[in-house]
Amino acid sequence: MNSSFANAQISNFEDPRLTLSTVEADWLIKTDKTERPQVGSSSATLLKAENELQFQGELAAIQGNEGLVGFALVEAPLPLDLSAYKYIEFYAKSKDPGVVYTLTLKDEQAQQDTGTLTFEQEFIVGTEWTKVKLPLSHFRAKIRGRLVDGFQLDLQRVRSLSFQINRSNQEAGSPIPLQFALDIGSQVYVTNQE
Template sequence: MRKKLVIVSILLCLINSSLASAQVSHFEDPRLTLSTVEADWSIKTDKTERPSVGASVATLLKTEDELQFQGELAAIEGNEGLVGFAFIEAPVSLDLSEYQYIEFYAKSKDPRVVYTLTLKDEQAQQDAGTLTFEQEFVVGTEWTKVKLPLSHFQARIRGRVVDRFQLDLGQVRSLSFQINRSKQEADSPIPLEFALDVGSEVLVTNQD
């Protein structure tokens, strides 16, 4: 009887230890896939919204391991200087309220080019224009890990910062990788050749 009790106690300890390990692992790395190469990505440029003046061109190639977003960014005269944009966008329907960061790997043909990761939520349609939440990043010519705090996304409408909106992480509806003329250095080439490669997954995580 005593031997049986000892065996049962050992088994219970092993089970509890396994459960504890599983819980710790889940707590340490509760990552969630936000988007993948297989998502329904679409391309938009200034030609889409302003066909009479648009000149940016962009292409998207999906491979098994990465998205290849490339093209030439125009420099169009706007009310506040040169404008021009291109982006790839994918739909999302996830609650990200329990997460702190967006994480992905990327590389760029030119490490000086500034890219923007943009999120939209249910508030996107506004009378003044589309509301987006944006955060800029740059990457090297080799694969670079990018980690962006979800709390740092800045609300904008038509490129202008607006302070009265907060990103609703519970209702994120799309993400996009963008390149905007207004974000580049003043001496950037016209047109600006760009090539951004993004790894196979975009994740959200709580790991620092």
């Protein structure tokens, strides 16, 4: 085998994934308590371990207009153009395999008169490390937890990414308060690989 040809192949190889966010990003915690202290009671903490982000806490159940509400999220800034990619990919595990989490993206349209516009996709992971791959085309527009029409995620102007837990997404019989713990691998990627 021609060794110079093999070296040329290796040096020209490019990883098709782009790192979207890492443990070291400026993650910020928000809960119903921090956003609406007069009614909120969820709590959350964030630990940055060497190879994982540990998002954990206690999710409240607050009576809202459309049933029980309560949320906690960890958010990082993300000023990137993602239009060349099809998927977001990461590894995660949960203390409880039945807990529903949400990956949320915001773009330049976020500030609306009726509330903050987000683009969301739910996922569930097991208690062991699980690979999660979410199609960018499947993120759904929401304002205050409600689906809205007429908006499409602008992948050229994505500005933040968050991992979130919402009371309204959980099973009706889930504990009150709900203890949650989501561990996220050291990097979140975008990719085109199937």
